[in-house]
Amino acid sequence: MRLNFTVNGRPQEADDVWEGESLLYVLRERLGLPGSKNACEQGECGSCTVRLDGVPVCSCLVAAGQAEGREVVTVEGLADFARQRACGTASHGTSLDEARQWQAGGADSRTGEGTELAPVQQAFIDAGAVQCGFCTPGLLVAADEMLERNPNPTDADIREALSGNLCRCTGYEKIMDAVRLAAARQSEGV
Amino acid sequence: MPSHKLPAASAQGQPTGVPTRITQGSGTRGGIGESTLRPDGTLKVTGEFAYSSDLWHEDMLWGQILRSTVAHAEIVSIDTSEALATPGVYAVMTYDDLPADVKHYGLEIQDTPVLAHGKVRHHGEPVAIVAADHPETARRAAAKIKVEYRDLPVVTDEASALAPDAVLVHENRDDHHIGHVPHPNIVHRQPIVRGDVAAARRRADVIVEGEYTFGMQDQAFLGPESGLAVPEEDGGVHLYIATQWLHSDLRQIAPVLGLPEDKVRMTLAGVGGAFGGREDLSMQIHACLLALRTGKPVKIVYNRFESFFGHVHRHPAKLFYEHGATRDGKLTHVKCRIVLDGGAYASASPAVVGNASSLGVGPYVVDDVEIEAIALYTNNPPCGAMRGFGAVQACFAYEAQMDKVAKELGLDPVEFRQRNAMEQGTLMPTGQPVDSPAPVAELLRRVKAMPMPPERQWESSEGADVRQLPGGLSNTTHGEGVVRGVGYAVGIKNVGFSEGFDDYSTARVRMEVVGGEPVATVHTAMAEVGQGGVTVHAQIARTELGVAQVTIHPANTQVGSAGSTSASRQTYVTGGAVRNACELVREKVLELGRRRFGPYHPAWATAELLLEGGKVVTDGGEVLADLVDVLGDEAVEVEEEWRHRPTEPFDLRTGQGNGHVQYSFAAHRAVVEVDTELGLVKVVELACAQDVGKALNPLSVVGQIQGGTTQGLGVAVMEEIVVDPKTAKVKNPSFTDYLIPTILDTPTIPVDVLELADEHAPYGLRGVGEAPTLSSTPAVLAAIRDATGLELNRTPVRPEHLTGTV
Numbered sequence: 004m005r006l007n008f009t010v011n012g013r014p015q016e017a018d019d020v021w022e023g024e025s026l027l028y029v030l031r032e033r034l035g036l037p038g039s040k041n042a043c044e045q046g047e048c049g050s051c052t053v054r055l056d057g058v059p060v061c062s063c064l065v066a067a068g069q070a071e072g073r074e075v076v077t078v079e080g081l082a083d084f085a086r087q088r089a090c091g092t093a094s095h096g097t098s099l100d101e102a103r104q105w106q107a108g109g110a111d112s113r114t115g116e117g118t119e120l121a122p123v124q125q126a127f128i129d130a131g132a133v134q135c136g137f138c139t140p141g142l143l144v145a146a147d148e149m150l151e152r153n154p155n156p157t158d159a160d161i162r163e164a165l166s167g168n169l170c171r172c173t174g175y176e177k178i179m180d181a182v183r184l185a186a187a188r189q190s191e192g193v
Numbered sequence: 194m195p196s197h198k199l200p201a202a203s204a205q206g207q208p209t210g211v212p213t214r215i216t217q218g219s220g221t222r223g224g225i226g227e228s229t230l231r232p233d234g235t236l237k238v239t240g241e242f243a244y245s246s247d248l249w250h251e252d253m254l255w256g257q258i259l260r261s262t263v264a265h266a267e268i269v270s271i272d273t274s275e276a277l278a279t280p281g282v283y284a285v286m287t288y289d290d291l292p293a294d295v296k297h298y299g300l301e302i303q304d305t306p307v308l309a310h311g312k313v314r315h316h317g318e319p320v321a322i323v324a325a326d327h328p329e330t331a332r333r334a335a336a337k338i339k340v341e342y343r344d345l346p347v348v349t350d351e352a353s354a355l356a357p358d359a360v361l362v363h364e365n366r367d368d369h370h371i372g373h374v375p376h377p378n379i380v381h382r383q384p385i386v387r388g389d390v391a392a393a394r395r396r397a398d399v400i401v402e403g404e405y406t407f408g409m410q411d412q413a414f415l416g417p418e419s420g421l422a423v424p425e426e427d428g429g430v431h432l433y434i435a436t437q438w439l440h441s442d443l444r445q446i447a448p449v450l451g452l453p454e455d456k457v458r459m460t461l462a463g464v465g466g467a468f469g470g471r472e473d474l475s476m477q478i479h480a481c482l483l484a485l486r487t488g489k490p491v492k493i494v495y496n497r498f499e500s501f502f503g504h505v506h507r508h509p510a511k512l513f514y515e516h517g518a519t520r521d522g523k524l525t526h527v528k529c530r531i532v533l534d535g536g537a538y539a540s541a542s543p544a545v546v547g548n549a550s551s552l553g554v555g556p557y558v559v560d561d562v563e564i565e566a567i568a569l570y571t572n573n574p575p576c577g578a579m580r581g582f583g584a585v586q587a588c589f590a591y592e593a594q595m596d597k598v599a600k601e602l603g604l605d606p607v608e609f610r611q612r613n614a615m616e617q618g619t620l621m622p623t624g625q626p627v628d629s630p631a632p633v634a635e636l637l638r639r640v641k642a643m644p645m646p647p648e649r650q651w652e653s654s655e656g657a658d659v660r661q662l663p664g665g666l667s668n669t670t671h672g673e674g675v676v677r678g679v680g681y682a683v684g685i686k687n688v689g690f691s692e693g694f695d696d697y698s699t700a701r702v703r704m705e706v707v708g709g710e711p712v713a714t715v716h717t718a719m720a721e722v723g724q725g726g727v728t729v730h731a732q733i734a735r736t737e738l739g740v741a742q743v744t745i746h747p748a749n750t751q752v753g754s755a756g757s758t759s760a761s762r763q764t765y766v767t768g769g770a771v772r773n774a775c776e777l778v779r780e781k782v783l784e785l786g787r788r789r790f791g792p793y794h795p796a797w798a799t800a801e802l803l804l805e806g807g808k809v810v811t812d813g814g815e816v817l818a819d820l821v822d823v824l825g826d827e828a829v830e831v832e833e834e835w836r837h838r839p840t841e842p843f844d845l846r847t848g849q850g851n852g853h854v855q856y857s858f859a860a861h862r863a864v865v866e867v868d869t870e871l872g873l874v875k876v877v878e879l880a881c882a883q884d885v886g887k888a889l890n891p892l893s894v895v896g897q898i899q900g901g902t903t904q905g906l907g908v909a910v911m912e913e914i915v916v917d918p919k920t921a922k923v924k925n926p927s928f929t930d931y932l933i934p935t936i937l938d939t940p941t942i943p944v945d946v947l948e949l950a951d952e953h954a955p956y957g958l959r960g961v962g963e964a965p966t967l968s969s970t971p972a973v974l975a976a977i978r979d980a981t982g983l984e985l986n987r988t989p990v991r992p993e994h995l996t997g998t999v
Contacts, residue, residue: 023329037210037247038240042415042465043497047928050415078240118235128234131892134900135723136237137415137465143238159660166666166937169928171415171466172723174899175936177892 008070010034011080017067026070027051027062030077038078038140042169049168052141053077059148061167078140081147085121088151123147123185130181134172142168146182154189156182208250208421208490210243211433212462212747216712217731224736225956228892231728232745233721244463245435246494248421254283254324256483256493257331258476259338260502261313261320264921265360265572266342268311268320275337276323281330283487285338287321292485293451298474300441300577302368302380302539307449307478312345314362315537315574316922317502324483324491347572347921351511351532354378354569362537362570370543373845380535380568381543383550385622385848388561393526397517399601405514405590406987408913409534410507410904412579413933414722416465418475418503419494422484429456430481435464437471439718440754446478450485454750457481461748467722468904469578470504472759473540501926505540505577506914508533508568510549512590516598522612524598526561527554531587533576535568540577542568547692547843548583551623551852555591556633556685557613562622564848572921574914578759580904581686581966588684589988592971596680596978606975607637607681615685624849627856629959630949632884636860637683639882639945646864646878646941648677663866663873665937674870677877680863680975684967688960689762689854693842696762696854697834699753700730700770701746702778704738704820705828711807711820713738713775716746716832719755719767724962725893726763730771732889737775738782739804739820753834761857761960764889769955770835777831779804786823838953855951859883859964861902861972864940867980872992874910876938876973879903882945886959891946898965899942905969907934909977913989 006017006029017033025044030036030053039062040050046061053062054076055069062075076084123146126132133139142165149156149164156164161182162175170178215232223229236242273285288296288310296310297303309320321338325331348354348362355376362378370381394400420434429452436442439459447454464471476493483491495503511532517525531549535542550566566583579585599609614633620626649672651661657671664670690696701716713734721727731743748755755767783802786809791797800811809817841850864877881898888894911932915924925931950957970988978985981995992998 021327021329031247032249035209035249036240037243037249040244040416040465041246041494041496042417043928045497045927045929048415048497078238082239118239120235120238124238127238128230131228131230131896133231133234133237134725134896135414135416135464135466136233136242137244139237140240159658162936163660163666166935169415169933169935171413171468171904171933172900173896174901174903174942175934175939176899176942177896178936 004068006067006071008072009074010036011076012083020067022068024067025063026065026067029067030062036077036079040137040140042137049145050138050141052144052168054144054148059145078143081124081143082119082121085147121147122188123150126181126185126188130177130184132173132177132181138168138170142170142178150186150189154186156186206251208248208423208433210248210462212243212460214744214746216742216744218742223732225732225889227732228890229728229732231725232731233727242463244416244465245433246417246419248433248462248492250421250423250490253421253490253492254326254487255328255331256480256491257323257335258319258479259321259335261309261316261318263313263342263344264316265345265347266313267345268309268313269341269343271321272339273321276334279330279334279337281327282323282325282334283489284324284483285321286482286486291449293449295448298445298449299539300473300541301543304363305538315572317574319479322479322483324487348378349571349573349918349921351569354571362572378570380539380570381546382567383546383843383848384846385550385562385564387622387624390526390528390561390563393561394517396519397525398520399598400515400517401594401597401601403514403590403594403597404986405512405593407510407586407589408908408989409509409916410579410908410912411501411914411931412468412470412504414466414468414470417495417497417500420462420476420480421490421492422480423490424484424488427456429458430484431458432477432481433460433462434477435462435471437467437720437722437759438757439720439748439750441757442474442477443750445474446481449478450481459750461720464720464722467758468580469582469759472578472757473505475503497928498926501923505575507579508535508545508576508586510586512586514590514594516594518598518602520602522602522604522609524557524559524613527559528563529553531566533566533568534571534573536571536573536575538575540575542577545583547852548687549587550848551621551843552584552685552687553587553591554622555588556615556631556683556858558615558619564622573916574923580901581963582760584684584686585967588967589971592682593974596975607641610683611637622848623843623852625851625853629855629951629953630884631856631858632947632949633683633858636858636882636884636947637681640860640862640880641681643862643880643943643945660937663868663875664871669871669873670868674868675866676869676980677864677866678976678980680972680979682968682971682975683858683860684964686761686857686964686967687853688765688857689760689837691840691853693840696756696766697836698755698767698770699832699834700767700774701752701830701832702734702771702774703828703830704778704782704824706821706824709821710742711740711824712742712744713740714744714746715771716752717755717767717771718748718750718752719763720748720758722758724758724763724897725890726767728893729764729768729889733768733771734775737772738779739806739808741807752832761962764958765954765960766837769837772955773835774831774833777833778829781829782823783809785827785829786818789823790818855954855959857959857964859968861968863972863976865973865976865980867977867995869981869995872995874977874990876906876940878940879906879969880943881965882947883964884947884949884959885961886951886954887948887957888946889956889958894946894961895944897961898944901962901965902942902969903934903939905966906939906973908989909970909973910989
């Protein structure tokens with residue numbers, strides 16, 4: 004089947020999609036967006052978390068066909084998404100004009116120094132919340148959505164919001180630090 | 194199945210997702226001792242960092258492995274015809290298609306068949322492999338392979354494996370352990386005998402016995418086993434792979450492909466965690482075989498179900514202990530017997546036995562010991578390396594024993610441990626002196642002195658916050674039946690490879706001027722698995738060479754071995770190699786400077802010279818030259834192996850020998866709250882104090898301690914691979930049924946880092962990664978015992994153990 008949907012503000016089309024493919028598979032293998040990770044394929048680990056019309060979902064459990072005509076935000080589009088939210092230009096997703104302006108952001112060929120990041124992405128780096136990093140994309144999408152809803156979360160709020168995202172490296176302490184840091188910077192307007 | 198649309202960005206003929214150099218530019222600060230940020234951090238938070246499962250190549254095929262559905266059986270027949278006839282399938286291979294005389298591999302003992310031959314020895318053993326143009330096509334084709342099995346009896350524990358009529362897991366063993374084991378279903382046996390236990394036993398006022406069970410834990414790294422094999426024009430293959438040790442893989446892969454090692458090129462792809470589970474080969478050989486057979490790139494990615502079968506686990510264990518002590522609280526002796534279940538193949542079992550035995554008494558002064566550790570061959574899943582490596586199981590048992598003895602003597606458990614704590618100069622049961630700081634009593638003092646978390650934290654003006662109570666959002670209690678308990682534990686772990694292993698690392702360091710700035714490039718084969726080794730290498734280069742810009746070259750086999758990313762060894766050994774290579778580069782740079790500028794300033798010949806801030810300076814602080822001018826157009830490069838001090842094997846009869854390089858210590862205090870009616874546990878806080886010698890990157894060090902602590906928490910209260918004792922089949926190979934701690938299960942983990950330098954180690958550092966995984970588990974168990982008054986001799990603890998329903 005052919006699939007038409009919007010990914011990170013850009014209209015996307017995928018042909019020859021087998022009906023059994025997940026949204027995660029189409030993003031990773033057909034659209035060249037491997038940022039969303041596949042670690043369990045049964046909705047337990049959250050590594051594949053993306054936003055579907057604004058709602059965080061495990062993209063491994065979404066049949067690709069269910070994304071038809073809808074808007075998806077992945078970790079690759081998180082920085083743009085956060086910037087537009089900060090500018091107040093989009094509720095979720097991207098306006099048509101902005102979509103036409105959209106350019107792949109992307110890190111340069113070195114460390115990505117100078118890459119513009121969403122506040123939550125920068126906070127993950129600064130707080131040491133990234134080790135192997137495999138859970139990071141899903142956690143970032145989930146944490147960003149939580150901070151959008153709840154700019155001043157308690158620790159229990161953070162733990163509840165991120166309880167669907169497994170991390171095996173960090174023991175979560177630095178992830179807590181990172182989300183607190185992002186919230187603090189957000190409230191200070193940094 | 195439809196074919197793929199090509200991602201627009203991919204260049205023809207080149208795989209995408211191949212690692213590139215990462216440069217930290219002048220904006221990055223940080224030599225050793227600073228919390229420098231990861232050079233790959235930005236790539237990892239933008240989704241651009243390519244893991245092994247992200248690799249992509251035009252025209253690539255997907256590989257799939259068919260695994261045995263039974264644990265122990267003869268293979269009567271394999272029929273691949275229907276699978277081969279499936280459209281989209283390019284190859285199906287079985288044992289009969291293996292190209293070389295060598296058909297087995299293994300870390301130490303080459304007992305593992307690349308594909309099953311004649312029989313399978315455990316549930317999930319690879320039997321056949323398929324390559325197809327879509328992963329689903331490959332999966333379905335594999336399912337069409339017909340394998341007829343004739344069941345064999347299974348051996349699943351010590352009693353069945355060592356019974357007189359026990360079926361042998363491996364007939365005709367010819368490995369180097371067979372001569373000293375009492376039964377062919379024992380992989381390796383290590384006794385350790387010191388002093389006179391019989392005499393010491395007579396001095397004991399109390400004697401405490403215990404029998405303990407440790408469940409099978411999984412590494413559960415999040416990035417599944419995966420890689421891409423690309424056939425090369427010279428008949429060789431290039432493998433992009435997530436592993437812990439490229440050169441160890443290479444040594445095992447090349448012979449079964451029938452290729453010389455120089456025709457198997459290996460590059461480290463992005464690694465999504467490891468924790469020991471990538472020390473053994475998984476899909477490496479299978480991907481290479483299919484690539485060479487089809488002439489096309491082949492990618493294999495396990496799903497989570499397969500991952501549970503695709504790597505070894507932590508050895509489950511039975512541990513039998515006897516401790517004696519005098520009334521004044523001094524240990525008289527320890528006897529113990531540790532039975533590790535190695536499963537169907539040897540993997541790292543012999544070394545795990547060495548650790549379990551030599552560290553089996555814990556960080557205590559005990560002059561009279563009798564220890565025996567064995568690893569069994571059974572038809573259970575193969576077990577091997579996991580963070581803590583043999584020391585974890587022992588720590589769980591000896592710390593339970595220490596609490597029991599303290600209770601018997603009426604002593605505070607921390608006080609009792611401190612009275613018996615080893616210190617620098619103490620002799621290990623192996624006779625090896627501990628010749629660097631061993632602050633066991635101090636770590637216990639520190640962890641005990643940390644402020645306690647307030648009682649009844651869940652209470653608020655709006656009622657109980659169930660998220661902070663046992664049972665959490667299941668809303669099973671608002672505080673009724675909830676009892677708090679506190680427990681302590683301390684452990685000892687060796688750092689580096691032991692028992693005489695030639696444990697070296699290689700580093701290539703280059704210094705040159707790029708864009709008007711001096712740049713150091715560090716090239717090693719070290720597997721960055723998340724631990725932050727790349728960060729530390731850049732810090733070392735900055736410290737030693739006085740540069741701001743450091744480029745980390747992708748890890749591959751174009752440089753010498755860096756050894757394994759395990760045994761808490763990489764910062765010590767490859768870090769040591771990087772420092773050593775930097776020192777050699779510095780000497781060459783200074784020679785260059787002396788040649789160029791020596792005649793113009795006497796200090797070049799007379800002063801102690803340093804490289805700092807991009808300049809050559811004297812120890813008095815005088816600037817002699819810019820590195821840019823010293824180097825000019827020249828590049829200075831050194832590749833050099835570096836070794837820590839040698840170790841010795843343990844004597845096979847007495848266990849005596851200087852077997853370990855370095856010891857590391859951590860202590861934990863656990864605070865738990867238990868819903869005693871439902872048997873649910875909430876770990877409220879898990880405080881840790883650890884000596885790290887020197888924290889090269891404090892942020893990463895704390896991250897390692899918290900991560901290791903949490904894996905210990907997991908095996909205390911939830912993590913266990915359940916194997917059916919009748920069939921030896923795995924019952925819970927998924928994240929739905931094998932639970933690892935979520936952020937809601939994990940408490941705050943305050944960490945107190947002590948830095949007492951080990952004069953034998955680079956910068957005085959002590960390996961960090963494993964020690965916190967040891968004491969975390971027994972501390973949680975001790976806290977649950979404290980809350981419930983139950984004996985609890987197994988881990989993980991389940992609700993039924995706390996409610997008296999088993």
